[in-house]
Amino acid sequence: MKFLYTKFTLTLLLLTAFCPAVFAQLALTGRIVDPTNAQPIAGASVLITGTQRGTTADDKGEFSLSANEGDQLQFSAIGYQTLTVGVKATTRSLTIELDPSNTDLNEVIVSGYSAPQTIQRTAGAVGLITSRDIQRTNGLHLQNYVNLIPGVKVEMRTIAAGNRIVIRGYGNQTNFNGVGYKAYLNDIPLTDADGTTFLDDIDFTTLSRVEVLKGPASSAYGNAIGGVVNLYTERAPIGKTSISQQVLAGSYGLFRTNTSLKTGSDNTSLNINYGHQKYDGFRVHGGSTKDFLSITSDTYMSAKRSMSVFVGYTNSYDLLAGEIDSVAILEQPESSDPAYVSNNASIKTESARAGISHNYQFTDRFANKTTIFVGGQVIDQPFAAGVNKTNKFKFGGRSVFTYSNDASPLRPTVSIGGEFLKNFNYAKGYGLSNGILGALRSDLEIQAMQYSVFAQAALQIAPKLTLSAGAGLNYVEYGITDMRAATTTPAYVNVSGYKRFKPILAPRAALAYQATNNVSFYASASQGYSAPGTNQVVVAQTGVVNYDLRPELGTSYEIGSKGSFLNKTLTYEIAYFTMMVSDKLVPQGFAATSTVPAYSITTNAGKVQHNGLELAVQYAYRPAAGAVSLIRPFVSYTYNDFYYKDYKSDNNSDAKTVDYTGKKESGIAPNLLNAGVDIEVRPGFYLNGTMMYVDKMPINLPNNHFAPAYTLVNGKLGYRSALGTHLNLDVYVGSDNMLSSTYSSLVFLNLANPANNRPLAYNPSPKITFYSGAMLKYIF
Known part of the structure; x- marks a missing residue:
């Protein structure tokens, strides 16, 4: 008996010693934020899995609760994906980043015009693509998911390169790269100081989010008459460490791998990704090889300070097959231009960029976000009649101070900031025939600089009515030094010079009416501008400098509404805009001669009227029980009525001048329709289907040549699931262009016609393609 008593006493003492460690509760505090802008997600819920205990984040996104070591905390918010985080013995303070879902996007916080806020409360049209939208595709092609935004x-020139983005008709003013909009990657400007945007060194497979502000944004972003595109890369989940390997293979020799290491503590995260991609190509001489390395880091030093770092490196080699005419695209779409093949036309790019963003919340009402960056590119580009070699170095920064006071009856929000960009471009051009290097044609040193200051303010002038207004003062200047003239024949014209465009003040004003908690209306008036690029100012082939070129100016008026019904399962967005653009820049192509390669001259040709209607609707049905967990049909529609108004072939007003007034604007399809459905089944199976229709469009100024309409149907079937506590698996098969439609994603516009009256304008895209892939992730 004494032995039993002694054993019981020892056991009780041991339990007493260990119970405090096992059952002691931890007092946790934390903050729930949007990962791309560090803004608090007010009202987010925190639930201890398997219990009824939890809490709700306050207006600052902050929360506190007691939990045990080993508990699983579930974080959720409307418009965002649910995240589960385990509680460790060392856990005391957490910063939780929630990624947006692709349902009820009106509740997601975006960059906006003055300060970050939800899409529904942004007085303008905003398109948002989330990681779930990107996962509907193989992730390689930006057009497969961004084109869902009305x-x-x-548009893509080749199967893997030549991307340009057209927003409300802007971005296709030149046949290479994009103009008329600004693009950013993790807040680092991708657009050069001369207004051109080169996207071929971006690894689209690492993106987790794309935001598009549609319409003039020069009042806050500078040279951006078409709008702004914000790209964001994947972040590592806070509090988790994982390594993953993804392999993708498909038609035309497609092979892609992604190797990722993601690690996160309670308040820091690091994502390192290496990607390798190879295509044999759909067309003769259309292959591609790319290597990407990216590093993304987020650190939350305190509730007031956070910092993000991005470093990226790209080495890519894309062969160019050249343009073919309207007969060849029907009969031999895989063919290429012999001149491109003989010169081994291609784009070889080596690129690096690094940037750091710092957020500081001085007080509850006053904050600053500052981004600085540096980058460089080396581009070697042989083409049909020559070769261009370009070295670029660029740097700059952006800083915005914001003030908001929700306690005041007027709820004022004020932002003041500035942005600075500068490029040093060293560009040489040589003759090239049958792969044999010829004489030096151009040797230019170009310095382009763009800077702006801006201010925006918003006041709630009535309980449901908010007035916002702002303006930006924008500067663009170019310095050009011709290094060739001193060593060439006297007939050569020196193109050295300096051009400083007249500063442009671009205002914006908007009214937003919050009719109910779920429905809002807005109206806005704004101005924007797009300065000519240096390749438009200088025509190196002929020794001409277009010093008389003026920036395009646009004045836009827009009305719209956003909202949701049926307990936020049905969401919509509708916008109508009208914009007059004056001093429209138009390139005119001239065929090669025995002494001069093909070239184009840009002129300010007149005015263009843009009228458009955009509509997006989606419904998310989530059954509480049963095999199916999600059915999400969606549709988006765009109507464009764009036509020339007081528009001429040049500004010479002589016998050769042609008046195109009343003609439809080239390169713009009047109707675009996208529709699709997502189905998810609780065991882990999923099905994604998309249909995209593009109407026929004129491709030259007289409107006597049209690119035919086409329809694309894409689909993806897969299975994703957790294999125990440490492994996640995603396997899938898919197909693009399942109807084998004949089409050219990117069409060269306004080219001079050859003798057969068939412009070499088309860059054919592949017929039906297939792919399959798998991703295996190990979570430590």
Whole structure:
């Protein structure tokens, strides 16, 4: 008996010693934020899994609760994906980042015009693509998911390169790269100081989010008459460490791998990704090889300070097959231009960029976000009649101070900031025939500089009515030094010079009416501008400098509404805009001669009227029980009525001048329709289907040549699931262009016609393609 008593006493003492460690509760505090802008997600819920205990984040996104070591905390918010985080013995303070879902996007916080706020409360049209939207595709092609946004169209010159983004008709003013909009990657400007945007060194597979502000944004972003595109890369989940390997293979020799290491503590995260991609190509001489390395880091030093770092490196080599005419695209779409093949036309790019963003919340009402960056590119580009070699170095920064006071009856929000960009471009051009290097044609040192200051303010002038207004003062200047003239024949014209465009003040004003908690209306008036690029100012082939070129100016008026019904399962967005653009820049192509390669001259040709309607609707049905967990049909529609108004072939007003007034604007399809459905089944299976229709469009100024309409149907079937506590698996198969439609994603516009009256304008895209892939992730 004494032995039993002694054993019981020892056991009780041991339990007493260990119970405090096992059952002691931890007092946790934390903050729930949007990962791309560090803004608090007010009202987010925190639930201890398997219990009824939890709490709700306050207006600052902050929360506190007691939990045990080993508990699983579930974080959720309307418009965002649910995240589960385990509680460790060392956990005391957490910063939780929630990624947006692709349902009820009106509740997601975006960059906006003055200060970050939800889409529904942004007085303007905003398109948002989330990681779930990107996962509906193989992730390689920006056009497969960004084109779902009404009013936006991504075009590709080749199967893997030559991306340009067209927003409300802007972005296709030149046949290479994009103009008329600004693009950013993790807040780092991708657009050069001369207004051109080069996207071929971006690894689209690492993106987790794309935001598009549609319409003039020069009042806050500078040279951006078409709008702004904000790209964001994946972040590592806070509090988790994982390593993943993804492999993708498909038609035309497609092979892609992604190797990722993601690690996160309670308040820091690091994502390192290496990607390798290879295509044999759909067309003769259309292959591609790319290597990407990216590093993304987020650190939350305190509740007031956070910092993000991005470093990226790209080495890519894309062969160019050249343009073919309207007969060849029907009969031999895989063919290429012999001149491109003989010169081994291609774009070889080596690129690096690094940037750091710092957020500081001085007080509850006053904050600052500052981004600085540096980058460089080396581009070697042989083409049909020559070769261009370009070295670029660029740097700059952006800083915005914001003030908001929700306690005041007027709820004022004020932002003041500035942005600075500068490029040093060293560009040489040589003759090239059958792969044999010829004489030096151009040797230019170009310095382009763009800077702006801006201010925006918003006041709630009535309980449901908010007035916002702002303006930006924008500067663009170019310095050009011709290094060739001193060593060439006297007939050569020196193109050295300096051009400083007249500063442009671009205002914006808007009214937003919050009719109910779920429905809002807005109206806005704004101005924007797009300065000519240096390649438009200088025509190196002929020794001409277009010093008389003026920036395009646009004045836009827009009305719209956003909202949701049926307990936020049905959401919509509708916008109508009208914009007059004056001093429209138009390039005119001239065929090569025995002494001069093909070239184009840009002129300010007149005015263009843009009228458009954009509509997006989606419904998310989530059954509480049963095999199916989600059915999400969606549709988006764009109507464009764009036509020339007081528009001429040049500004010479002589016998050769042609008046195109009343003609439809080239390169713009009047109707675009996108529709699709997502189905998810609780065991882990999923099905994604998309249909995209593009109407026929004129491709030259007289409107006597049209690119035919086409329809694309894409689909993806997969299975994703957790294999125990440490492994996640995603396997899938898919197909693009399942109807084998004949089409050219990117069409060269306004080219001079050869003798057969068939312009070499088309860059054919592949017929039906297939792919399959798998991703295996190990979570430590």
